[in-house]
Amino acid sequence: MTGEPIAEAVDVSKRFGRNVIALDRVGLRVVAGRTHALVGRNGAGKSTLVSILTGLVPPDAGEVRFNGLPAPSPADRDAWRSKVACVYQKSTIIPDLSVAENLFVNSQGFGSRIINWRRLRGRARELLDTWSVPVDVDTVARDLSVEHRQLVEIARSLSHGARFIILDEPTAQLDGPAIKRLFNRVRDLQAQGVTFLFISHHLDETYEICQDVTVFRDARHVVTASVEELGKRELIAAMTGDSIELETPVARREPDAAAAATLRVEELSRPGEFTEVAFEVKAGEIAGLAGGGSSGRIEVAETIVGLRKAATGSVAVAGRRLGRGGVRAALDSGIGFVPRDRHEEGLIPEMSVADNATLTVPRRLGRLGLLSRRTRNTVAGRAIDDLGIKTEGPDQSVAELSGGNQQKVVFARALATDPSVLVLITPTAGVDVRSKETLRAVVRDAADRGTAVLVVSDELDDLRDCDRVLVMVQGRIAGEFEKGWGDKELVAAMEGLS
Incomplete structure (x- = not known):
C-alpha cells in the first residue's frame, strides 16, 4: 500500500x-x-x-x-x-429544504445577507452537473x-x-x-x-x-x-478473533407440513405499488419475501403490519381477518414487527433500553395507567439476557448503544408480545457479523417455538434460513424458491431475469 x-x-x-x-x-x-x-x-x-x-x-x-x-x-x-x-x-x-438550499446550507447568501435565489439555483445546478448528480435543484429533500x-x-x-x-x-x-x-x-x-x-x-x-x-x-x-x-x-x-462461516445454513427443526397457516394474505393490492399478492406462512415456518427496489416487497410488509392501507384484499392471523385499526389492530392480532430503518422507525433515541424494549407491552407493566419500573426492568432484563444486548443496564439510553445492540433492542420489542407472526424487514442491516449470527439464531428460535416468520429482504444472508422464498417483481409475486436455492438463480429472479 x-x-x-x-x-x-x-x-x-x-x-x-x-x-x-x-x-x-x-x-x-x-x-x-x-x-x-x-x-x-x-x-x-x-x-x-x-x-x-x-x-x-x-x-x-x-x-x-x-x-x-x-x-x-x-x-x-x-x-x-x-x-x-x-x-x-x-x-x-434537512428534509424541508430544497436540494439547492441543502447544498449551500448556512451559506445560501454567498457572503451577502440577502439570498439571490436565481444565483443559488444556478450555483447548485453547476455543482450537480460537475459531479453528475441527476437531481433537480428545486426538489424538496424529503422527496x-x-x-x-x-x-x-x-x-x-x-x-x-x-x-x-x-x-x-x-x-x-x-x-x-x-x-x-x-x-x-x-x-x-x-x-x-x-x-x-x-x-x-x-x-x-x-x-x-x-x-x-x-x-x-x-x-x-x-x-x-x-x-x-x-x-x-x-x-x-x-x-x-476466530473464524465464522457466514454462509453455511444452520440446521433447525423442520416446520410441520400439516400445520395450519398462521398468516394468510389474500389478493392484497395497492395501486402503483403491488397487485393481487397472495401467500401463506405456516406456524413454525420461515418464509422470505424478496425483490428489487421497485418490487413492492416492503410495501406489502408494511401493509401487513398496518403501516399502509390496502385498497383491496385482506390479511388474516390464525383465521381472524384484521380490521382497519392499522398498527394497533395488527399488534393486537399477534403480529410483531421489525421495521427496515431502526433510526427512523425502530427506536426512540431519547428513551432508555428498557423503555424501548417494552413499548409494545405497557399493559404488562402495571395497572390503571401506572407503570412499574421494577416490572419494566424485569421484562427488559430478560430480553437483554436472551438477545445478548451489551448495555450498562436497562436505564442506559438506547442512543448510546452500538448499531448491532440497537437492532437487538428493536427485536426485543417485537418479541415482547410473544407474537404468533413475526414480520422482519432487512433485519440485519447495519450490524456486524456476530450480531448478524445472533439475530439469525433469534429468528430460528422463534420459528422453532411455532411463530410464523416473514423475512422481507434482498440480502441473501437474511434469506438463508428461509424454508422457501417468494420473489416479487414489479408489484407481483413472480416465483417461489424452495430451500436449497442458489445465489445466482435467486438474484436473477429478483432482477426479473429468470
Missing part, C-alpha cells in the same frame, strides 16, 4: 469516562486516490474514529493529519469541511430517494473542497441496483481524485469496491492490508 496519505490517524486513543476505552493507540493510513475499508464488529471503535477524523471529538492522545499536515483546530469548522466529510447512514439532509440523498450529501462535501469522504454504511438502505449505481459513482469520483473511507458490515462490498482494508477489534488496530492479500476467512478471523 504505497503512495502519499491523504488522511492519517497516528497512535490515537480515546476514553469515555473511567471504564470505557473506545480507542487504544489505533492507526489508520488512507492513501490518496484509493477506497479504504474500515471494518470491525459493533463497538470496535469505528464510529469513535470517524468522530475524531471529522473533528467532532478530540483524541485523548495521538494525532490526526491531512496531506501530511496536522489537522485544523477543533473550532475551525470551515477548515475541517475543506479536508474531510462524512456521509452518515442517518442522513444529515428524494435514499440513493439521491447520499449523492447530494457527497456533492455538498465536494463543494467545500474536501477530497476525502467517509461513507458510513452507505448501502444499508439501498437495494441491489442502487448499490451498483452508488459504486459506479464512487469509482468515477475516485478517478477524479476523490478518496473514500468505506465503512460497511457487508464484507462482500469491501472486496467489490475497496483496494485496502483496516480491521479494528476491541478498540485496537488489528491489521491493515490490501484486499487482494486478505481473504474473507482471514478478514472475519481478524474481526472476531
